[in-house]
Amino acid sequence: MFYREAGEFKTSYKADQATFPIRFDRIFFWSVTAFAFLVVPFLINDYWEKAVFIPFMVFALAALGLNILTGYCGQVSLGTGGFMAVGAYACYKLMTAFPDLNMVPIIFLSGAVTAAVGILFGLPSLRIKGFYLAVATLAAQFFLVWLFNKVPWFYNYSATGQITAPERTVFGFAVTGAAAQPATTYLFCLAFLFVFAWVARNLVRGRIGRSWMAIRDMDIAAEIIGVNPLRTKLSAFAVSSFYIGMAGALFFALWQGAAEVTEAFGINQSFMVLFMIIIGGLGSIFGSLVGAAFMVLLPVLFKNIFVGAFGWPTDLSQYLQLMLVGGLIIFFLIVEPHGIAALWRTTKEKLRLWPFPH
């Protein structure tokens, strides 16, 4: 009834190419944003912050990054965990080396460091493709984790080998450490996610995003029509690693507060983010967010059902959860290989025609 473009007349190209061409979508988007920024901070408590919102936002940022690389540029990467570790350790080193620095530039710089590392490990992509590249990125994953484990300089020679986030502030509010309020950390992460989702959305429909997609669809053809594969692939690695590095920094500094590299940034983390973008939808910004929400909320839900409602032992619920996640992945791939984002698109098409299906 309300969801249709009939009666909305576009008078400029700008309006025609808007991300949300339908008024209902725009209203919906801005009300969700307003709710997230203005209402949630007053309601949030510690449990919702640490178990739902912060994990969601951290993984959404990582999923955005991986989606740029895998979904838009077609380079499969299994090194996400390793790159998140780079972001986290860069963040830690910067936090301890420059105690007076504001948290915002620290997160940006962590992203930049990760981008540099990403370019380095992106170099093989110029020669290796497909599965071979996926396995090559495993080299990054294992090497980086090993490096942070073995070189004491990275964890400031602490006896446990752990890194712990000291207290840092933004505009006088503590965002890391024990004194940080749930609302502050929530808003801090949300601001990052909001800005960078917007940046990603505009990157992928601009010149650079189109060259990524050209390389994804057929790299040789793209090269022949004048897309420089070196610059395109490496820029995808750089931007993707930038996002993933920021996600890693937020993961460590705001969410966990302390991290041990083999536990926090193992290969499972890489798969987790990969699942997010597959379930959400490869090559879709909305899909990255939905996928992250799905994979973060599912375990919370299962835990509440199995342990909370049925009273089963936690280990059992954990295995059941593994099975269900795996089963759901297969189910989604069979039903809709392009993820929830594609399902959502079909729903929208149907909504436009509703109540007349033809």
Added chain:
Amino acid sequence: MAFFDVFFWEVVVSGLLAGVMYSLVALGFVLIFKASGIFNFAQGVLALFAALTLVGFQTGQVPFSHLINAVLGTNIQHWGEGTHTFLAIVLTLLVMIGLAWLIVRLALSKLVNQEGIILFMATIGLAYVLEGLGDIMWGADVKTLDVGLPTGPSDTIIDATGMFVEKLEIAAAIVAVLLVVSLTIFSQYTKMGRALRAVADDHQAALSVGISLETIWWVVWSVAGIVALVAGVMWGAKSGVQFSLSLIALKALPVLMLGGFTSIPGAIIGGLIIGVGEKLFEIYLGPMLGGATENWFAYMLALVFLLFRPQGLFGERIIERV
């Protein structure tokens, strides 16, 4: 020359034998990749599952006992003394074949004609399902597996050369050779083997001459399940049946990259190169770098190697057209 003393050769031999173990896992990958173009990430978990099932049958565990106890409040663990090793192996083989049927029937047959990456993801999902299933069915504790394989260092080799070589690893090498020979015979000289190669060559052409894709996939996954059982038994006898067994699948990936995804000899030789390289690097250069280089050396070696030869040692040449 200090490098060429007994110790050096001992490292080389133990590397070669470790490489055989990697090859065993890599073989399962190659079989499935050749026949269906599926990059089967679940191979390692398949090995873990096979080993868990074998131990479960041997010791007479009740499947799903943990779940049943949690739901019904009972306390059942075992249903008797357990079965004879031989019978347990036969039962496990049957389970693996049934599992292969389920996998093909429920998941893969519905994913025909999808892109490789989607199939790859599906096998990761499968890996999760199997891991959860294995843990729920048989419990997650570390189990010891004893199928009567010889253990301990081999005395004859110590007497002859002074090298310290595990009997178990020699047994693994012999088994690997037998496995490769029988697989070769199976694929070259049987009717089913010929159909299998036909499918590997060209799905459509094979379908058009009346070969059932689903049956072939079932056979391939069963064979991969059997190979997984062999790998699971070897690794399980070496280091106990536990979750880390599924991680050897990751080690098999660089082996595949070196050898090429489509070559059975490649899987063996790749495994040997990785095994020896990793051991030598760890022993002679590892201490300088802080140790535990085994975690990443194989991947780096494969990465560097691929830069010069993107299709691996024995892989089919990659020809790309627009």
